Amino acid sequence: MSTTPESDPAASVTEGRGPVGVHMRKGPLQAGQRVQLTDRRGRPSTITLQRGGEWHTHQGVLRHDTLIGQPEGIVVANDADHQYQVLRPLLNDYVLSMPRGATVVYPKDSAQIVQIADVFPGAHVVEAGVGSGALSLSLLRAVGDQGTVHSYERREDFAEIARGNVEGFFGQRHPGWQVHVGDMQEQVPRIEAPGSVDRVVLDMLAPWECLDAVRRALAPGGVWVSYVATVTQLSRLAEAIRASGVFTEPEAHETMLRTWHLDGLAVRPDHRMVAHTGFLLSARRLADDQTPLQLKKREKQSEVTAEDMAAWMPEDAVWDEHTLKRRTVTGRKARKAATHARKIADAAREGDAVAPAEDAGRADHDPQGGGGREEQTP
Known part of the structure; x- marks a missing residue:
């Protein structure tokens, strides 16, 4: 099963708006856009603007109409005279506060992936393991309106979350993005022409299972980057x-x-820092019928034996969420996040339509939680 959003007229760049999503990043604040409110203690809260909307906290009420039409970067006070600094969330802020099912690729890793893979405007990129769409956003920004990103995801509920988050960020469907639901190693040979892919980025538990698919699809000189969590x-x-x-x-x-x-x-x-989130491993595709150079290494007292390798990586090892101690996302949680993401996307596309009611609560800036607060928007 797959979806091809660019077949929808809404996927095209909106006339007069310039590059896709630019209308969400520039100009006065508008209904349907996300804004980040930061209080005097430096605590960020993210809301979606709607005409006639109100943002309620224990410190008072802030009316959305006082923000709509105003420039970015203003400081406003609610009815109890508590002040907030108002800015559009940057990509990092958006990723850390958006609805999620699977744990997102952290912004520091997304930035490294784009750099290491040398993702360029107009590139054709294959991504597998879409999760909540965090990495998709960085890849789509890098390839631009003329590039393409084909994202492969096994779970339909995760794919739906990603669609909502991506459309919510750009305010419309990205013309170069396709989401395909299914196993990458089965879908890629059917969808991608041999040697047609410039870059491959994998975020999955057992990326070596997709080696044949990557070898077939990746063009000579193309870059393969994998994000894995464990040694x-x-x-x-x-x-x-x-x-x-x-x-x-x-x-x-x-x-x-x-x-x-x-x-x-x-x-x-x-005192706190974002330490280990994952490892990035990269390699480049050689031309057909070429043999990689055997890099000269220092002689060692003892060489690794086949028995050592078998003990370290047994053939019958099971690579799943349980054995790798990964958090399993239930279908109920994923469906709830997908509904929330879809409401944000609909509000962003429709502007003055009723904006979503967002989850209340605060999550820390870490890979397991969100970034900043999502406050109730009646």
Whole structure:
């Protein structure tokens, strides 16, 4: 099963608006747009503007009409004189506050993926493991209106969440985005012509299972980047890529992000940081009938034996959410997130239509939770 959103007239770039989604990023604040309200304690809350809407907190009521039509970057007060700084959420803010089913690829990793894969305007990118659409947003921004991103996702409920989040961010369907529901290794040979894909980005539990599909679809010189959470996945994938004989030597790294506390002379690292989220492994496709160079390595006292490899990566290992200690997302939770994401997307596309009622509560800025608060919007 697959969807092809660009077949819908709504997928085209809106006449007079310029590049897709630019109307959501520039100009006065409008109904249907997301805004981030930050209080004096630095706590962000994200709401969707609607005409006649009100934002209720224990500190008072802020009427949406006081924001609609105003420039970005204003400071407003609610009826109890509590002040808020008003800005449109950046891509990072949007990703950390949007509805989700699966854990999102954290912004620091999305940025590295776009850079390492050298995703360029007009590129054709295949992505697998769509989740909540966080990485899709970064890839679509990188390929632009003339590029294409084909996203493959096994779960229909996750795909629906991703569709809502992407449309909510751009305010319309992206003309270059297609979502296909099903296994990548089965779908890609049927949909992608051999050698037609410029970049492949995988976020899945066992990416080595898709090696043949990637080898067939990726053009010579194309880049393959995989995002994995554990050392065992990283090792298994690296050895599979080496054994295939059609890619360059794989490279791996992780990115740690540490913010700093700035208060007069008290300048120091923050006590909390975004440390390990995942590993990125990259390799490039060689031309057909070419043999990768065997990189010269220092001689060692002891070499890794077949018995060592079998003990480290047994053939009968099960790579699933349970064995890798990954949080399993229930269908009920995914459906709830999909409904919320769809309401945000509908509000963004229709402008003055009734905006969604958003989940109340606060989540920390980490890969397992959201970023900032989603407050009740009656």
